[in-house]
Amino acid sequence: MSKSVLQLPVIERAEAARQVVRLTLQAPEWARAARAGHFINLLVPGRRDLLWRRPFSVHRADRSRGTIDLLVARMGRGSESLAECAPGDHLDAIGLLGNCFPFDPGLHEIIMVAGGIGIAPFDLLLQDVQGFSCKKSLFYGARSAGDLCRSTLWAESGAEVHLTTEDGSTGSRGLVQDELRRYLGSSANHAGRVIYGCGPTPMLAALREMALALGIKGYVTVENRMACGFGACVGCAVELAEARRDGQKYLLACKDGPVFPIEEILFHD
């Protein structure tokens, strides 16, 4: 699908969790085409002092209604302003951008691992795999119970959900990667499993280590700073674990990703 710039009407706005707003945007073409991993790049309305657009994963797509959902976490000036959008506003968006999580119907279990706002692409992934019989396990960690963006799709898709919070207010106390480590440690056979990760860098680094140690295939989506989102600024470099023969040492999060095979790239704080 070719990339375009669209003015998207905001249809709904809801508080998804403490400091996280869910925006529903009218975008029929993108709703049809979006797969988990795809993102759009939004201009921050009324903030000409903020030069760049802000990238957001497509969180959910309602293909019959022609809408997409985004999760906007209040992280800084740009996301603060975007979180204040109201139904009736229009957002200037570039999309669809990036690649998506690969899915092999022959898999036995897909293991989604989300840290904080890293939950964003996994609703769409659950939508995408709903018709397949593989086991769906979601490991989702946040600081506290109020920070979790809960979803009706978890039950609808039959996913087994493992929640963790750092303060123990819901689910296991601790970090999501530790919960995953316990889960993986309980079985010796990892054939047919795949890990999909999205979240903070230390979490991704831990996933990488686990996946490599246990021989589990894995993919992660990264959220680097980017000035454009479509391969022109070359600012969102991701370091390759091994330089290519032609000397290439970096890939671009926006164009080569944001989804990468977990063994292919390195994570730095």
Add this chain to the structure above:
Amino acid sequence: MTDLRVHIGSLVLDNPVLTASGTFGYGSEFADFFDLDRLGGIVTKTVTLEPRPGNPPPRICETPAGMLNSIGLPNVGVEQFKLEKWPFLSSLHTAVIVNVAGRSSQEFADVVAALEAVKGIAAYELNYSCPNVKEGGLSFSSDARVAAEVTARVRAVTRRPLITKLTPNVTSIGEIGRACADAGADALSAINTLVGMAVDIRTRKPRLSTVTGGLSGPAIRPVALARVYELVRRVSIPVIGIGGIATAEDALEFIIAGAAAVQIGTAGFVHPDAALRVVEGLEDFCRREGLANLAQLRGSLQL
């Protein structure tokens, strides 16, 4: 219809709007968004003799009405450029200006020599002034004698129009521009980015892996305009204005100050069709003002 054509040496552009090197990839990145042939021309990302991986992340940082970058000229090298990038560029009707850089004046000449057999290149732009390359691209344009030597070395290997791109990070851009004009440049383009820096106060780390980088965007436009005005008064060859230009109004400021053409850079990251909007805005302005051609506007600054 106003005649927007401009002459850069022997090159005739349909209109004065070009894209700035390092902000427009090799054209194809923008092909989904608009018809590239509506532009006066495209200036490619820098091509070097050997492939370069670029700098480690973080490479960019947003600043008030601007951004810092330290990309480090990643590119596939001139031979792969010909194989991978040129086929798309050569399919365009708009002028394609290939931006080149080297570690020495000899290397500049070698890259250009390697491109001479490629049919359809409209001109070369010499990137003396990228502040983010370790070997010191900066040094080529911070010393008038060295700057002139590079231009002269390249001049000796090509008859194609030659544009020397200048850095603002010098005491006298006018003196350096003059030396390059005397050494055979057909035009000057200015400015490249201004050296800048930002710090994350939480981690106390610099926001860029290379500590300092190049500032671009609307924040630098008045600085760029002053430098372009300085150059226009010092040289008789065309000057191409670059720096924070995002709209036709911005471009008009440069043209009124004496610029022959302009380049759109950072604005295209945010609005991919920014350069096209500048073309359309210039057409509208000229129609409204009843101008027959751009020469009526160029250098018309009222003092």
